[in-house]
Structures are given as C-alpha cells and as structure tokens.
Amino acid sequence: MFDLTGAGEAELIDEIARLERTKSAAAAGQARLTAVLADKRRHAEAAAGVPRAKQCRGLAGEVALARHDSPTRGGRHLGFATALVFEMPHTLAALECGALSEWRATLIVRESACLSVEDRRALDAEMCADISALDGLGDKRITARAKEIAYRLDPQAVVERAAKAESERTVTIRPAPDAMAYLSVLLPMAKGVGVYAALRRAADTTFDERSRGQVMADTAYERITGRPAQVADPVAVxxxxxxxxxxxxxxxxxxxxxxxxxxxxxxxxxxxxxxxxxxxxxxxxxxxxxxxxGALVAMESRARIFPKALAKFIDLRDQSCRTPYCDAPIRHHDHAQPHHRGGTTSAVNGLGECEHCNYTKETPGWQVNTTTDETGVHSAEFTTPTQHRYRSTAPPTPGQPTIEITELEVRxxxxxxxxxxx
Ligand SMILES: [Zn+2]
Structure with missing residues (x-):
C-alpha cells in the first residue's frame, strides 16, 4: 500500500506517474480482451451461418455497457481494439508500457483508418516502433505525424476519406453552464471558415454597446431563425x-x-x-x-392515453434514450417486449430509445424487461447476449412530490x- 500521508512530494509525483502508466496498461488490456471477444463472437456466428455483414451486431453496445460508456463510444472502443490488436502491434506495445495514453493511441488508429492493412502496419511501425520518438508529443503533434505518414503512404485514400467526412456534416446541441447552450455545426473546412468569416464581418461593421462575441452570436441566431435576436421569443420550446x-x-x-x-x-x-x-x-x-x-404516471387523463399521446408521455417520462449511459435524444417509441411476442402498446412496455440503441436491441440475444413499481417508477432491465444485466430508471419529474392525495388533479x-x- 502506498503511504499517502508519509510520502514526500517527489514520491507523490512518482506515484501519479505510475498510476498513469497503469491506466494505459489497463487500456491495452481492455483492447486485447475486446478484440478476442469480437473474434470469438465472429467465429461462433459464422459457424451458426450468420452472414458476415451481420456478424458482431450489437457487440459495440455490449462493450459500451461493460465500460459504462455511450453506444457511440462503444463502437469506437471496438474498432480501436480490433485495429490495435490485429494490425498495429507497435502502437499496442506503446500503450501497454505507458508511452501512449488511450486517447493518443485512438488518435493514431483514427488517422490510419482509411489505409489498407499493409499501409496501416507501415504507419504503425514508423510511428511507434521506437517509443522514444513519442516522448513529449501532445495530441496535436501525434495527430499531425499520423496524418502526414498516412498521406505519404496513400494520398488517394486520404482524399477519399475527406470526401466521406463531408457526408457526415451535422448540427448538434449540448447544454452549457448557466442556462446557456453550445450549438455546434460540423461543416467542411471551407464552409466552416466561410461562416465564421461572415460572422466576423458582421461584428466588424456593427457599432453598438455589444461585444464582438455578442454581435457574432446574435447574427448567427438572426440569420438561422430569421428573427431578431433582441426579442426574447423561444421557438417551439x-x-x-x-x-x-x-x-x-x-x-x-x-x-x-x-x-x-x-x-x-x-x-x-x-x-x-x-x-x-x-x-x-x-x-x-x-x-x-x-x-x-414523483414518477410521471399519467398525462391529462388516464383514459386518454392512446398511441400519439402515449408517445408524448414516453418522451416526457424518459427525456432521453433509456439505454444506460446513452444520452442521445429519443427517436423511437419502442415496445420493450416486441409486439409479435405479445408485448402490449402501453406506457409500461413502452421505451424511449435512440435510433442506434433501438437497432442494437433488435439483434439476437438482447432482451429488455420493463416494470413499474407501486410508486409509479418505471425501470427497464437490459439483458445482453452474455446474460449481463443493466438497469435504467426513468428520471424523476421536476419538483417535490406532494404527499396530499386530496385534490389530486390540482395539487x-x-x-x-x-x-x-x-
Ligand atoms: Zn441510445
């Protein structure tokens, strides 16, 4: 056991560094386990006649649940593990000894993703065979080096990858502190720079009491919604x-x-x-x-719960996808127990799910059981193909539950x- 109170300052620093190496080694261990699991699953499914394109479906979700991470990250962990273990031994070794963190190893794998297996092996060796070359490289320099090697090995693949990236353009929102929100627009570089330049121009030609940042934010709001930013009118909130x-x-x-x-x-x-x-x-x-x-139990009147209102009720009750650790918005109002297996269209059997998780849940070996306890709290238990169970409970409604039952509807x-x- 490390003597926390008796240790000197230098020893504390040494211990922090040692634990960092342990984290990297643990990440390498998780990658090995994940890759072996994927290999086993693929073989078992191939033997059972599952076509190649359908093999390992849902496995990213299982890895995500085991790591308490979102399904999107589960997919990244799975891809990372198989690439690292089967194709990039030097990067894996660098992770194992702590020369790379899990994130920096992920950056190298990501930059090599567009390459053929041989080119990827070549990049792996050039970058990580000599781990002393990784000394002192931060995230940006790691990415830049991997990009440069990938481009030298196969310029065409890098160009094609950029074209594919363009198809992934999107807009996302996430909460910021103090009742603010970050709105992110993922655009091709030239368009992104163009939008930013247009907002800067607006700031350059506006002279009032607002700061440049305020003018740019207001201009973005006005041009996107077509409404004046100074008037507070939330759009369908x-x-x-x-x-x-x-x-x-x-x-x-x-x-x-x-x-x-x-x-x-x-x-x-x-x-x-x-x-x-x-x-x-x-x-x-x-x-x-x-x-x-305080669990949400009904909307307006119980008698009026029918499919459209039921979907609204599930939106309000679940607030976001009910898969544990997934915070994605609800896209599907799903039967936990499928309709064809006798599942009812009801609040208790209904589940708010994102597109990705809904798809995962439909793969063989997954099962979801839902219950409502005597106080109206709705829970869903997810069982994965390896019989691991994960539970999710609907979030509480805002406000203190009132104990008085009289004047129920009003109170x-x-x-x-x-x-x-x-
Ligand atoms: Zn989800």
Whole structure:
C-alpha cells in the first residue's frame, strides 16, 4: 500500500506517474480482451451461418455497457481494439508500457483508418516502433505525424476519406453552464471558415454597446431563425415545470426537452415573455405524478392515453434514450417486449430509445424487461447476449412530490408549457 500521508512530494509525483502508466496498461488490456471477444463472437456466428455483414451486431453496445460508456463510444472502443490488436502491434506495445495514453493511441488508429492493412502496419511501425520518438508529443503533434505518414503512404485514400467526412456534416446541441447552450455545426473546412468569416464581418461593421462575441452570436441566431435576436421569443420550446415552480412557490428547476434542467427563475421568465408576446402561443398540459416517488404516471387523463399521446408521455417520462449511459435524444417509441411476442402498446412496455440503441436491441440475444413499481417508477432491465444485466430508471419529474392525495388533479399536476410562434 502506498503511504499517502508519509510520502514526500517527489514520491507523490512518482506515484501519479505510475498510476498513469497503469491506466494505459489497463487500456491495452481492455483492447486485447475486446478484440478476442469480437473474434470469438465472429467465429461462433459464422459457424451458426450468420452472414458476415451481420456478424458482431450489437457487440459495440455490449462493450459500451461493460465500460459504462455511450453506444457511440462503444463502437469506437471496438474498432480501436480490433485495429490495435490485429494490425498495429507497435502502437499496442506503446500503450501497454505507458508511452501512449488511450486517447493518443485512438488518435493514431483514427488517422490510419482509411489505409489498407499493409499501409496501416507501415504507419504503425514508423510511428511507434521506437517509443522514444513519442516522448513529449501532445495530441496535436501525434495527430499531425499520423496524418502526414498516412498521406505519404496513400494520398488517394486520404482524399477519399475527406470526401466521406463531408457526408457526415451535422448540427448538434449540448447544454452549457448557466442556462446557456453550445450549438455546434460540423461543416467542411471551407464552409466552416466561410461562416465564421461572415460572422466576423458582421461584428466588424456593427457599432453598438455589444461585444464582438455578442454581435457574432446574435447574427448567427438572426440569420438561422430569421428573427431578431433582441426579442426574447423561444421557438417551439417544450418545458416541463412543476405547478409550484410555475406559481413562484418553489425553486425546483424546470426541464426543457432536448436540453435538460434550467433554473426556476429562467423558466418563469421564458413563460412570462411568451405569454406577453402577441406572436407566441403558450399552451399548458396537465401531467400527473405519483404522490410518493414523483414518477410521471399519467398525462391529462388516464383514459386518454392512446398511441400519439402515449408517445408524448414516453418522451416526457424518459427525456432521453433509456439505454444506460446513452444520452442521445429519443427517436423511437419502442415496445420493450416486441409486439409479435405479445408485448402490449402501453406506457409500461413502452421505451424511449435512440435510433442506434433501438437497432442494437433488435439483434439476437438482447432482451429488455420493463416494470413499474407501486410508486409509479418505471425501470427497464437490459439483458445482453452474455446474460449481463443493466438497469435504467426513468428520471424523476421536476419538483417535490406532494404527499396530499386530496385534490389530486390540482395539487400534483405538472404544467407543460409549449411555445409555438403564431
Ligand atoms: Zn441510445
């Protein structure tokens, strides 16, 4: 055991460095195990007559669950492991001895992904056979060196890869601190630079009390939505807020669909603005939660749950994909127990899933069982082909559950405000 309190400063630094090497060695160990698992699965499925294109389906999801990571990262770990173990022995060795971190090894694998197996082996040897050459290289220099070698080995492959990357252009959003959001647009380099230059030009020609950053952000908002940035009018924002918070008696955060929690005061201001603004239309929908657990149990009235409302109910209850560690938005309202196996179209058997996880769940060997306990809390248990079980529970609704059962509809209703521009 390391003597934490008795150790000198130099020993503490040594121990930090030693643990860093251990992390790299553990990553190499995980890569070996993952590659062997993929190989075993592929052989077993080939023997069972599964066509090659369908082999190892869902395995990325299993690796992700075992590593408490998102399915997208699970796919990356799986690709990383097979490339490293079967094609890049020098990079694997550098990871094993701590000359590379898992992330830096991932960068090398990523940059070599477009190459043929022989070229990839050549890149592996040139970059990592002499591990002293890796000394002091940060993420950027590692990437630059791998890129340069890949381009020298096969310029055509690198160009084709750039063309493919262009097809992956997209827009994503994620929460930022203090009720802000980062909106990211992934564009081909020239277009990205063009957009940025246009926003800078707007800032260069605007002279008011706003900073350059503020002008650029406002200009982006105005040109994308076609609305003035100075007027606060949320465009079709869907919010779940407790009645206590709405009326100002409580400060529990509200939840914005596709974003996450926002402070009560910000939520009340948004609603207030929307109600005052002639061009906005705010609608409220009453939801019911269980008096003890606060679990969302019904929407408007139980009798009115039918497929379309059921899908809305699942969106509000689950908030994002229900696979553990996956935070992706809901794209499918899925039967946990498939319809053809007697699964019902009901709130308890319904599950909000992203596209990727829905597809994984359909592969052979996966099973999902859902339950609602006596306090209305909805859980889903995912069983993978290796019989490992992972559980996910629907997030609680915003606000304190009220214990009083009297005046149920009024006291425990949660208001849902929806803003649509008229
Ligand atoms: Zn998912």
């Amino acid at each position: 869907e919010m779940m807020i407790s009645d206590e918070t709405l009326l100002g008696g409580d400060d529990t955060p509200a939840v914005i669909a596709g974003y996450g929690p926002i402070p009560a005061a910000v939520a009340r201001r948004l609603i207030d603005n929307a109600v005052r603004d002639q061009r906005s239309r705010a609608t409220l929908r009453r939801l019911y939660r269980h008096p003890k657990s 425990i209703g949660i208001a849902l405000a929806q803003y649509d521009a008229a």
